[in-house]
Amino acid sequence: MSQELAPRLDPRAIEPPRYRAWQEGGYFHVSADAVLEEGREPYVIVIPPPNVTAVLHMGHGLNNTVQDVLIRWRRMQGRAAVWVPGTDHAGIATQNVVERQLAAEGKHRDDLGREKFVERVWDFVNETGPVILDQLKAIGASCDWERTRFTLDPELSHAVREVFVHLYEKGLIYRGEYIINWCPRCLTALSNEEAEGEETAGSLWHFRYPLAEEAYGAAETAYEAALARRAEEAEGEEAETPAPIGIGRFDDGRWYVTVSTTRPETMLGDTGVAVHPDDERHQALVGADIELPLTGRRIPIVADDYVDPTFGSGMVKVTPAHDVNDFEIAGRTGLDVLDVMNPDATLNDEVPAAFRGVDRFEARKAVLAALEKEGLVAGREDHTHSVPHCYRCGTVVEPRLSDQWFVKMKPLAEPALEAARDGSISFTPPHWKRVYEHWMENIRDWCISRQLWWGHRIPVWYCTCGETIVAREDPDVCPKCGGAELEQDPDVLDTWFSSQLWPFSVFGWPEQTDDLKAFYPGHAMVTAPEILFFWVARMVMMGYEFHGEAPFSQIYLHGTVRDAQGRKMSKSLGNGIDPLEVVERFGADAMRYTIVSQCAVGTDISLDHEDVEAAFANGRNFANKIWNAGRFALLSLGEAPVRPLSEIEGDLELEDRWILTRTTEAGRAATSALERFRLHDAAEGLYHFFWGEICDWYLELVKGRLGPDADPASREAARTTLVTVLDRAFRLLHPVVPFVTAELWSRLPWPAGESRPDDLIVATWPDGADGFVDAEAEGSMAEVQSLVGEVRRLRKEYGIPEGERITVHVTSARAALMDALAAQAIALERMARVGSVEASAGTGVGAHAVLESGAELFIPLEGVIDIEREAGRLRDEMDRVEGQLKGTRARLANEKFTQNAPADVVQKERDKAAQLEEQGGKLREKLASLEGG
């Protein structure tokens, strides 16, 4: 078997068959019985369901690699580890994709009608839905595929219906008017995410609104108050620009107030003007009326906290039907709500005849002209602000008043907030806890209705008799009048309404299934911080509302994948990396290691899309290194079984005892890191253990003992040690690089008489708790390593030819070290070309060094190198350094230079002098040791 191993790892040859074998072996699936009958402790992660239309990108690569590392690790720990996969129906995104398809055929969804359109989306979803899940298999995701779910599955829809009705009956779902984002071109509502803000240079206009005559008295009072306020401020030291008064008189003596807007056309829908309740300048005016220009309407002045008294005049025109904040002010103050626009954003019949039917931007000009004519425009200034645009067509989004369904969030948020405070849920990195709490404390009601066709239809029916029916089962007749003419609410629910139930809906809730009993609540939630509020927080709320506890206990928020310039990878920027291409070229192991090694808590991951090979070189090289070390070991070990560790313990040599100790420590460190979600620490620690300790030292030290000429007892001790160490190392590395480790592990010889797990994927995790430990061996090895390092360094420094075998003298070393060195003679020869080590000071011409332990090392150079030539080389070097130093010192002694040259140039010169001095010192020492002996 071993002979078949190629000198280079070919991931394409080993990964797909290995994955198939795992799947066919049923290793990813755990039944409820494992928990309920066998009493195994569960470990559950539910996948953040990707959009059903999505194509795998690096963000998924990161998210799912992290989850798979955790699941594989816990599975090896013996937990009943279940990772539930699935997809999200993603209402708007999916509907858009299909609508684009239709548009390409020259059709609109209205041409098909609701039923046919939804059928068409289903066809599309059935066809493309599983793609992204299949793609996850390529990166090694060990999901329990038998549990694959879709948010629109009948069972999950059943859960949605139950939750909606439950919340409605509890009074937590209500219907109300609200301002939504509306695209006047697409004639559809948009979610906040779909209304993309764009910095736009615009104008801020200031208008004068005449006061009603009976308010003149109040105006005068307010005017005096404002003047007094200004005088007061003028006395203060920091009054740079006096606060505007906001109240004034026209030439003919009429009073007016000043308001500002970026959208003049909306003034036709104004129903009031608001001031801050504590604003001394304007208090007297509260309750007074304004004669709204152009309309002939009278509107009141009201007081509301929303108004910022320091902005503009401190007075705000209120247009409730066309601005979210204004709408909320109206709700609090009782102002009328006047909708002045048609769905296509032309003005409707509520406005004066001259403006009816006019487009909003034309109306803007017309309103400005009309106000200008009446002398009511007080000024204009440039104003840059963010204007929301439709992400599909780029049209400026219009806030529009409409009837929507809402969830009252405050009562739901309370236990979810408490969960964070009392530690029932933990956050990694921890600072997200405060962000979460802040959001929960200031939570606002959630608008859950969407004017779409694709999604969970709102389970509400309206009867001609006026009755509203909210029901778990579709009603046939009106329970009140018995009529059968019921009409279901046309809207569907926000996608997040169903995803928030994911942690328990995937297990069959509201039915009390065995799965639910066995696997709920889950454990870790691994996701990106962007959806902490959309999704994570809501899942916690639902967990408490329906189960009285959190749906998971640990929230791990990983970073974002960025390109070399630090930009987020995205389709539109074209800076993405296709994970499948990476898997194809370098293997899933390479991709996984590269990702995990960069996955430090709280940091983003950067990968250069322009040099994919360099970006994943680290992971590819490591996977290949594992492969080659394994290949070498397998070839050297042969296929014969090894002896159990207990039988050969007496024959263990220093390097065996050392590497076994290091293996124990590696297990401890990796376990501790994983427990704290420090995946990067775990990966890098294991990388160093495998490459820096097993490969660089142990394999080199043990080579001689594995050959046919070696002493049989020593050879068996080495074989057992090597098998033991590789077995543990492959186990520890398996969660991060599952394929290459499993492939090699399956070929490892095994201790005679010991039972062998069926597959590495279910081998017990070696946490190091009861591993082999020999502290003294560690100390001795450290000294051997230190000696080899110094010898290698000195060899290079003095130009000792690579092939030249040397004698090394060591003084003041511990006896144990000398023993160790004697035992390592073959290895020392191999690793540093040390022919012999002698416990003496050594004499004559040579190279000196001091080991970390304090022992002194001496290498005679007589007859080894051409002393005269080396000394001559050093003298030449010396001359050069001293020459440069002389010049530098002369420059520094020259006052003209030090005083006139730029400071940094002088400093550089000083640094150079210091550097040269140090260099000269070293050369002198070296020269002395060569000449003096």
Add this chain to the structure above:
RNA sequence: GGUCGCUUAGCUCAGCUGGUAGAGCGCUACGUUCACAUCGUAGAUGUCGCAGGUUCGAGUCCUGCAGCGACCACCA
């Protein structure tokens, strides 16, 4: 504007509870003695953003400043 975070080697970043500055990539030199050139050995490079403070001791804690970024609200 609110909240939070970041600033350490040429690049990307580690450095968890304060105790002699690290990794990967890149760079330089040498090396194919048969696991691996996707390799080995050795080497160079850091006033740890700036200014103060606490401490025996600060990259690490505190304060201020500067620059960058994220999220939320987008301010009439």
